[in-house]
Amino acid sequence: MGVTSSPDRPAPMPGNWAAPRAPESGFAATISVPGSKSLTNRYLVLAALADAPTTVRGALDSRDSQLMIAGLRALGATFSPGTSPDEWHVTPITTPAAPVTIDTGLAGTVMRFLPPVAALSGIPVHFDGDEGARVRPMGPIIAALRFLGAGVDDSGRGLLPFTVTGGPRVIGGTVDVDASTSSQFVSGLLLAAARFRGGLTVRHVGAALPSMPHIAMTVAVLREAGVDVDDSKPASWRVSPGPIHLGSVRIEPDLSNAGAFLAGAAAAPAGTRVTITGWPSATTQPGDLMPEILRSMGAQVELAGDRLTLTSTGGLHGIDLDLAAGGELAPQIAALAALATGPTRLRGIAHLRGHETDRLAALAAEINRIGGNAEETSDGLVIAPRPLHGGLWHTYHDHRMAHAGAIIGVRVPGIEVENIATTSKTLPGFDRLWEAMLEGSEG
Numbered sequence: 001m002g003v004t005s006s007p008d009r010p011a012p013m014p015g016n017w018a019a020p021r022a023p024e025s026g027f028a029a030t031i032s033v034p035g036s037k038s039l040t041n042r043y044l045v046l047a048a049l050a051d052a053p054t055t056v057r058g059a060l061d062s063r064d065s066q067l068m069i070a071g072l073r074a075l076g077a078t079f080s081p082g083t084s085p086d087e088w089h090v091t092p093i094t095t096p097a098a099p100v101t102i103d104t105g106l107a108g109t110v111m112r113f114l115p116p117v118a119a120l121s122g123i124p125v126h127f128d129g130d131e132g133a134r135v136r137p138m139g140p141i142i143a144a145l146r147f148l149g150a151g152v153d154d155s156g157r158g159l160l161p162f163t164v165t166g167g168p169r170v171i172g173g174t175v176d177v178d179a180s181t182s183s184q185f186v187s188g189l190l191l192a193a194a195r196f197r198g199g200l201t202v203r204h205v206g207a208a209l210p211s212m213p214h215i216a217m218t219v220a221v222l223r224e225a226g227v228d229v230d231d232s233k234p235a236s237w238r239v240s241p242g243p244i245h246l247g248s249v250r251i252e253p254d255l256s257n258a259g260a261f262l263a264g265a266a267a268a269p270a271g272t273r274v275t276i277t278g279w280p281s282a283t284t285q286p287g288d289l290m291p292e293i294l295r296s297m298g299a300q301v302e303l304a305g306d307r308l309t310l311t312s313t314g315g316l317h318g319i320d321l322d323l324a325a326g327g328e329l330a331p332q333i334a335a336l337a338a339l340a341t342g343p344t345r346l347r348g349i350a351h352l353r354g355h356e357t358d359r360l361a362a363l364a365a366e367i368n369r370i371g372g373n374a375e376e377t378s379d380g381l382v383i384a385p386r387p388l389h390g391g392l393w394h395t396y397h398d399h400r401m402a403h404a405g406a407i408i409g410v411r412v413p414g415i416e417v418e419n420i421a422t423t424s425k426t427l428p429g430f431d432r433l434w435e436a437m438l439e440g441s442e443g
């Protein structure tokens with residue numbers, strides 16, 4: 001289905017996507033989203049480090065997962081496609097003889113999870129990524145790998161690009177890491193930890209640690225793979241050395257991506273209903289925070305079996321929310337906040353300045369560009385109600401900035417989202433799925 005024009009929806013500038021507005025009568029739709037980015041990229045790493053082949057089902061097929069597969073292939077793992085694009089048979093790493101280069105794209109999981117894997121091999125592994133990746137924080141993991149005995153040549157910058165040379169002298173031990181700018185520094189070290197001869201104790205030192213559910217996710221997948229993890233002390237994780245074994249795994253739908261569709265429904269006229277299929281009964285994904293957040297903003301949300309249904313009440317309240325646990329949800333919540341009748345304060349998300357773009361600056365700039373009232377604070381955003389108008393919504397190569405523009409476009413006529421293809425980072429075909437939702441597709 002293509003983007004069509006109408007008096008209400010003029011043809012977009014080439015390359016932009018005209019965000020569809022909800023019909024006055026609302027819509028009803030059922031949506032199935034593909035697998036979780038965070039779970040897919042954790043399972044792929046563990047499968048490559050395992051003691052036997054693994055079958056992964058329900059895997060995400062997107063830019064971030066393709067980059068992870070390419071990186072692990074370069075390090076010597078074999079990936080054979082299964083019967084569908086969401087299935088992979090993975091044969092563990094046999095270390096290649098020659099130096100390799102890994103493209104991280106803009107994927108935090110690739111740039112933070114693969115350097116510790118590289119440190120297990122004896123070959124130089126060069127990492128580089130998109131222009132935007134070259135400013136994302138990397139210093140803490142570079143310092144940790146050096147402390148553990150790996151060579152890291154980063155020209156003294158603490159950023160991409162850099163080359164890791166590890167090998168048998170990297171035996172593990174105890175390492176302190178300041179993960180206040182990204183939980184992925186802790187997750188990356190823990191995922192490879194069981195393969196270090198001495199195992200690894202990782203201690204977070206520094207300001208508050210964000211994204212705790214993502215660290216819990218890392219611990220959960222390690223335990224599922226038979227790895228012994230002691231997380232009984234705060235901000236400290238001990239992984240014993242030992243084999244990694246997954247066998248066969250199935251990946252949950254990506255609840256953060258699902259959250260964008262729920263937010264889109266919450267922005268729509270009263271009575272609009274959207275059901276997400278396959279909602280897990282228990283999960284470590286931070287997207288599971290969305291139902292409660294959306295309820296507190298005024299929507300009705302119910303879970304029946306594995307189907308989560310949001311019904312719009314037509315009104316949106318502002319909220320005061322510490323989002324440290326689920327920072328990746330901030331763009332979709334900020335978009336709803338811009339449509340709400342009262343003020344919103346989002347706190348605990350200073351680390352979003354190191355995401356795909358500086359999300360606090362980007363959200364404030366784009367909301368204000370279309371007439372809104374958003375201000376950056378030291379650790380978040382304050383958004384006050386003000387009538388919005390149409391205009392170009394810039395996306396800064398950030399998939400979740402594109403989601404935010406789409407959500408606002410459900411209510412505000414004339415929103416054009418720049419470079420909608422950036423959503424392929426975690427959800428190729430986002431625009432078609434979004435249009436289908438507003439047209440009332442039942443999946």
Ligand SMILES: O=C(O)C1=C[C@@H](OP(=O)(O)O)[C@@H](O)[C@H](O)C1
Nearest residue numbers: 038182183184210211214327328
């Ligand atoms: O480990 C993961 O899979 C992720 C951890 C979080 O990173 P930060 O702690 O850097 O926010 C999250 O925002 C990102 O989308 C995915």
Ligand SMILES: C=C(OP(=O)(O)O)C(=O)O
Nearest residue numbers: 106107108109328355356
């Ligand atoms: C911060 C995000 O991604 P990354 O894994 O690249 O850090 C995100 O998806 O919101």
